[in-house]
């Protein structure tokens with residue numbers, strides 16, 4: 001179950017706050033649980049205005065990192081800042097500008113969605129009580145829950161619960177949103193709506209850090225990506241940069257992939273791989289037309305030939321050695 005982390009701060013950002021180009025920055029951030037290292041010395045750099053996809057397989061340390069960033073648990077080592085302010089020292093100043101969605105205590109099951117949000121809002125000492133109802137309904141509307149606002153929380157589907165948690169993160173204007181698997185449990189329509197909402201919030205200027213195990217989510221809405229594997233941040237870059245650095249591959253479609261692979265190897269290509277009806281290899285310096293000519297000269301029946309940039313899935317699998325869920 002998911003519920004918002006509530007900011008318990010009492011003041012908004014103070015004078016003299018350095019702007020800084022990074023909304024989230026960590027240095028050597030580490031969390032050990034007994035002998036297990038869940039987060040292993042990571043240096044996060046989330047630029048302001050970015051939508052940063054924090055990607056990794058289950059158990060790679062994403063949730064633990066998010067809990068560290070929000071100050072919900074203490075690091076074993078390392079440090080971090082949010083919105084240019086050192087944490088946890090500046091928590092009272094910074095957290096009102098940070099909306100969060102993390103696993104945590106449940107909403108009250110017997111209260112309606114609206115009543116739950118009003119309760120949370122009342123607990124936030126920075127929130128203006130006179131405008132609570134208006135802000136709560138605006139947040140419910142943004143996540144498409146206004147029509148179900150009067151229903152008891154326990155009657156909500158998992159997707160509705162997730163959206164209510166997101167609404168809670170949007171009760172006040174936020175400079176930074178830190179969201180753990182924000183589309184988890186949503187049906188395809190709900191997923192599309194939440195992604196559209198996040199894109200809209202980003203267009204309004206919010207920085208968004210979202211954890212996900214869905215590569216498609218990163219491809220659809222993120223500008224930057226950080227990849228976690230076994231507690232380590234194994235890659236971090238603007239998405240466009242990752243794509244630009246990708247080495248193109250030759251892909252031969254044929255019902256004799258082994259024969260095609262032999263020709264590719266004879267041409268000096270390395271990293272040749274075969275599947276049921278394809279042979280692929282990094283292009284290297286060879287001219288594609290020369291490869292086609294050689295395949296034909298060796299009587300390989302070529303049904304299709306293409307030079308393709310590897311998709312992100314292939315790149316990330318090569319980084320982590322694990323598959324990603326590309327659905328959703």
Ligand SMILES: Nc1ncnc2c1ncn2[C@@H]1O[C@H](COP(=O)(O)OP(=O)(O)OP(=O)(O)O)[C@@H](O)[C@H]1O
Pocket residue numbers: 033036037038056057058059060061062063064065213
């Ligand atoms: N409170 C805890 N006590 C002991 N071990 C923990 C605790 N929290 C997390 N871990 C371990 O730390 C590792 C990282 O877990 P974490 O939940 O951060 O990964 P994740 O990438 O968010 O995975 P998921 O997508 O499944 O939530 C896991 O091996 C997990 O078992």
